[in-house]
Amino acid sequence: MDIFTQYWKEYIGSENYKSVIEQYSEPQRYYHTTSHLFRLLELFNKHKSKFSNARAVFLAVVFHDVVYDPQSKDNELNSARLLKEWIGTDQDCTIAEQYILATIKHSLINDDQDLKYFLDFDLEVLSWDYEKYWNDYALQIRKEYSRYSDSDYITGRTAVMSNFLKRERIYFSGIFDEAKARENIQKELVSLQ
The missing domain is CATH 1.10.472 (Cyclin A; domain 1)
Structure with missing residues (x-):
C-alpha cells in the first residue's frame, strides 16, 4: 500500500x-x-x-x-x-x-x-539541484502557463520569483537549503532576461 x-x-x-x-x-x-x-x-x-x-x-x-x-x-x-x-x-x-x-x-x-x-x-523544489529544478520545476511551470506570451510570462514569473529573494527567509523550518534556493532562483531570473 x-x-x-x-x-x-x-x-x-x-x-x-x-x-x-x-x-x-x-x-x-x-x-x-x-x-x-x-x-x-x-x-x-x-x-x-x-x-x-x-x-x-x-x-x-x-x-x-x-x-x-x-x-x-x-x-x-x-x-x-x-x-x-x-x-x-x-x-x-x-x-x-x-x-x-x-x-x-x-x-x-x-x-x-x-x-x-x-x-x-x-x-x-527551490532547493533542488539546479538541473532538476530547471527541468522538473521551472520548465513544467512554463508549460502550465503556456497560454501566456513569453513577454507576459517573463514579467509575471520574474515578479513572483523576485519576491522570494526579497524575503528575509524562504524557509521557516530550517530543513531545506536556503542558500541553494536563493541561488536557483537567481539563476532562473538570469535565464528569463
Missing part, C-alpha cells in the same frame, strides 16, 4: 481518494501533478513525528493544489472549499484550510510549527 492510501485510510477512512488523484491528473498540469503531491507526502512521512497535528498537515498537503487552473487567482480558495466539501468542517479541516490559504503568499499566519513545515514542503 502506498503512503497516500495508507494515510488517507488512517486519517479519513473513505474511498473518495480516487477523486483527489483524478484532480491532480488533469491535463493542464505539468508540475502540480501527482508527482508533486507524492513528493510532499514523502516529506510528510519523513517528518511526521515532528507535527503536533499530523492529520491537519496531511489534509493540507493533499488538498493544497487539488484545484489548479493556471488562469485562476482562486486556486487556493477553491482547494480549501473542496477540502470542506469532501472531508468536512471539523477542527483539523479548519486548520488545514488556514494552511492552504497561507500558500497564497507562502507566509506565516502565526508561529505554528506545523505550518512552517507544510509551507517549506511546498517550496522544497
